[in-house]
Amino acid sequence: MLRNVFLKTLWDMRRALLGWAIGITAVGVLYAAFYPAIRTPEYEEMMESFAPEIMEALGFTAITTPVGYLGSTTFGLLGPILIIIFGTWFGTKAVAGDEDAGKLDVLLTHPVSRWQLVAERLGSLVVAATLICIALFGALLGISGFAEFTEVGVANLLAASIHLAALGILFGGLALAVGAATASRATAVAVVAIVGIVAYFGNTMASRIPELGVLRDISPFHFYSGGSPLANGLQAADLAVLLLTSVLLVVGGGLVFNRRDVAV
Numbered sequence: 001m002l003r004n005v006f007l008k009t010l011w012d013m014r015r016a017l018l019g020w021a022i023g024i025t026a027v028g029v030l031y032a033a034f035y036p037a038i039r040t041p042e043y044e045e046m047m048e049s050f051a052p053e054i055m056e057a058l059g060f061t062a063i064t065t066p067v068g069y070l071g072s073t074t075f076g077l078l079g080p081i082l083i084i085i086f087g088t089w090f091g092t093k094a095v096a097g098d099e100d101a102g103k104l105d106v107l108l109t110h111p112v113s114r115w116q117l118v119a120e121r122l123g124s125l126v127v128a129a130t131l132i133c134i135a136l137f138g139a140l141l142g143i144s145g146f147a148e149f150t151e152v153g154v155a156n157l158l159a160a161s162i163h164l165a166a167l168g169i170l171f172g173g174l175a176l177a178v179g180a181a182t183a184s185r186a187t188a189v190a191v192v193a194i195v196g197i198v199a200y201f202g203n204t205m206a207s208r209i210p211e212l213g214v215l216r217d218i219s220p221f222h223f224y225s226g227g228s229p230l231a232n233g234l235q236a237a238d239l240a241v242l243l244l245t246s247v248l249l250v251v252g253g254g255l256v257f258n259r260r261d262v263a264v
Contacts, residue, residue, distance in 0.1 A: 066149035083168035090176025177253025
């Protein structure tokens with residue numbers, strides 16, 4: 001089992017992953033289920049009374065349509081926040097967490113190379129984030145009739161869930177890379193928080209502040225939702241950017257990790 005870091009990681013975290021899946025799915029479904037309550041002329045009239053700039057900044061555009069509502073709540077704010085928190089938790093535990101707990105030196109005395117450790121921990125992050133988002137997809141699909149958003153379509157709902165998983169993988173990969181390079185979970189969390197905040201506001205405010213256009217073009221949130229997967233389906237190029245960036249981040253962190261002293 002120690003030779004297979006990938007399976008051991010998933011097995012050791014099985015209860016935590018189940019908890020994350022239940023929590024993220026429950027929150028996503030809870031907000032999605034409220035859609036019929038706002039699908040009224042009165043609510044739409046109230047939304048129109050707010051300034052368009054405010055609604056756009058909050059991501060609440062076309063909120064009375066199924067795509068607009070899910071894109072503003074489950075997939076627009078709550079889902080990304082929760083999956084980024086999950087990715088950060090997983091990524092910081094991947095290397096820096098073991099080092100903090102005094103387990104890394106023991107693990108590396110077995111026939112496991114540093115590159116194997118980093119690569120298989122990334123693989124386990126990919127599987128974990130994907131399973132959580134597939135659980136969310138299944139739950140949303142199950143209530144789509146009751147919640148009145150069947151017009152979104154199964155393929156588009158699945159596409160949005162896959163994009164959500166890719167966003168979590170990217171930020172989890174960033175946390176893994178920083179943790180591996182610095183041996184500090186706190187540093188990894190801080191870097192993810194700063195990148196996340198800058199990337200989010202750079203993406204949402206770029207239409208109002210032209211100077212932020214460059215930030216929008218490189219923001220993970222742009223590649224996550226810029227192609228509107230809920231409306232247009234899977235955006236292969238955007239998805240490839242998110243996943244390739246995740247790999248490059250981990251490779252960069254792995255290069256530093258492979259050279260620094262971990263007392264082994």
